[in-house]
Amino acid sequence: MKHTQKKIVVVGTGYVGLPAALMWAKAGHAVVGVDINENVVRAINEGVMHINENELRELMADPVVKKNLSARTSPCEGDVFVVAVPTPVDHARKTADLAFVESAVESFCPFVKRGNLVIIESTIPPRTCRDVVAPIIEKHTGMTVPGDIMLAHCPERILPGDIFREIVENDRLIGGMDDASTEAAAQVYASFVTGALHRTDDISAELSKLMENTYRDVNIALANELAAICENLGADPRKVIGFANKHPRVRILNPGIGVGGHCIPVDPWFLREIAPYDSRLISTARLINDEVPLRVAGKIRRAVRDIASPRIVLLGATYKRDCEDQRESPAHEVAAQLERDGYDFAHHDPLVSGKEYASLVEIAKGADLIAVLVPHSRMVEELRAQDAAIRAAMRTPRIEYYEK
Ligand SMILES: NC(=O)c1ccc[n+]([C@@H]2O[C@H](COP(=O)([O-])OP(=O)(O)OC[C@H]3O[C@@H](n4cnc5c(N)ncnc54)[C@H](O)[C@@H]3O)[C@@H](O)[C@H]2O)c1
CATH class of the missing domain: 3.40.50.720 (NAD(P)-binding Rossmann-like Domain)
Incomplete structure (x- = not known):
């Protein structure tokens, strides 16, 4: 036409x-x-x-x-x-x-x-x-x-x-x-x-758009809440989710280190703004997801608590894996928490300029913990391929993945 x-x-x-x-x-x-x-x-x-x-x-x-x-x-x-x-x-x-x-x-x-x-x-x-x-x-x-x-x-x-x-x-x-x-x-x-071009009115379009990202946020909050429950019970959230998802009408998402980007953590607030009372689940989900980086920082603190003057390496700074976008990244929130507490840490990301990244063996030298916050494919491959050399370079050979 x-x-x-x-x-x-x-x-x-x-x-x-x-x-x-x-x-x-x-x-x-x-x-x-x-x-x-x-x-x-x-x-x-x-x-x-x-x-x-x-x-x-x-x-x-x-x-x-x-x-x-x-x-x-x-x-x-x-x-x-x-x-x-x-x-x-x-x-x-x-x-x-x-x-x-x-x-x-x-x-x-x-x-x-x-x-x-x-x-x-x-x-x-x-x-x-x-x-x-x-x-x-x-x-x-x-x-x-x-x-x-x-x-x-x-x-x-x-x-x-x-x-x-x-x-x-x-x-x-x-x-x-x-x-x-x-x-x-x-x-x-x-x-x-x-x-398809779905014709509707302005308010329905405004609401539908916000609801798309809100749907994601609420479902991620459910996964993150489950991860917290599992942690207290000593259960593996990935296993629990895997089993629950065997149900034909259940599809729980994977827990992470929080929600980033400039859409999912933002759009739900626009619904709360217009309907504060009717958006209680939405607001709670937002708060749950915003809390996750604090929980991750807590886990990192616990991982190094028995080490005098621990040196921590954070890997991954973007809001999700394999992308360069750092906007609203929960990885930054984790780093901010550690900085506030005075930890000695370095933050690297191969996809972000300014977060200088040579080789992981180099980065790992003298570290007591490598905390993988955002598992970029390239980085994870290197971690696996160089595992022995990386651990040998560390003072305490401990590598933890916080986003599963
Ligand atoms: N990026 C995405 O993936 C995405 C997806 C869906 C919706 N959105 C929405 O789309 C909108 C734009 O997002 P974006 O990612 O393109 O932002 P962006 O920051 O990439 O681009 C916005 C541009 O607008 C310019 N600008 C600001 N004020 C201006 C003005 N008064 N006159 C002319 N230019 C002006 C800025 O200089 C900037 O270049 C936002 O509401 C965002 O939430 C973004």
Whole structure:
């Protein structure tokens, strides 16, 4: 099917905005990426990919994309405005910090014309489209939303590391404030999405997106709670979970060192913010998962308690294995606990620059404990292959895996 070509202004060209901008440019739309970060804008205009994904790098070099995509630091006129800026959690209040969304929307209001479509891809608390975004546009343009201007929430579900495939193949929620908004937004995504486009309203889309990550968080909390129960009883949580999962309708996840990344530990708070009383399980799960790094630090302390001036090596700093992303990483929380208590420790990660990593035998020299916090495949292979040499280099040959 041939889609009408549009001018699409993507505000925020990070992990979420840039891949979408590339896809729309490849599909033949004229795309302007807008970012307040000058380095990001320069990189896009020079055809340099600032996100570490090979297929996206290739797409960036595609002649059609080069022709259709440009970047700038301030918005301009367009047919469609897509907002993909950060929505962090305010750590003290556990509520969404919508400052980026508000300023992004304000920034393109002077260029919005009747009949334009605004799409919010950023993850937002329920009712943000109608209680925050629509009023800002109405105030600054004097037009009605929806009506004069269409507005939809189309949340993103991509997994960093596999963005290129997921952005195309994943099903997508298209939540318009009215039918016209939903239909217009669906057409924009139909130009590159092969997954199903599920048409709904803005509040349902906002809620569904948050519930996806909340579902994961609550299930991880259940696994972590089980691990704590097992520990007190001297049982092996992996065995217990394995047996329970033999039930045809049970699938308990594996316990870990906590929950990281900038989605799963954040999104549940956006539900609590809007419905504090009705989200008690969700809030408790969040607290359970936030507590896990403290428990891990406790286990490390106990592992070295009989050693005078113990030297500890922490391995893995990212929020999950085999990725480079350190955002909200529980491994950092473990390190912070040990630092607070004055332990002598070093923290290494082969995937993170600045966490210098030579060879594990070198790193292990004189250590009393190697605590594997994030078991990156490459690191675990090296640990296994060099086991004897690593233990020989240690003062006390003890290696513990805290994420199973
Ligand atoms: N990364 C993911 O895997 C993922 C998945 C699903 C949803 N999300 C959500 O998508 C949204 C964006 O996340 P991200 O990972 O792309 O963030 P990011 O930090 O990678 O990129 C956001 C970009 O927005 C820019 N920016 C901030 N304020 C701006 C403004 N006023 N005008 C123009 N640019 C501005 C920043 O400079 C940055 O380059 C968040 O709400 C996030 O929760 C992310």
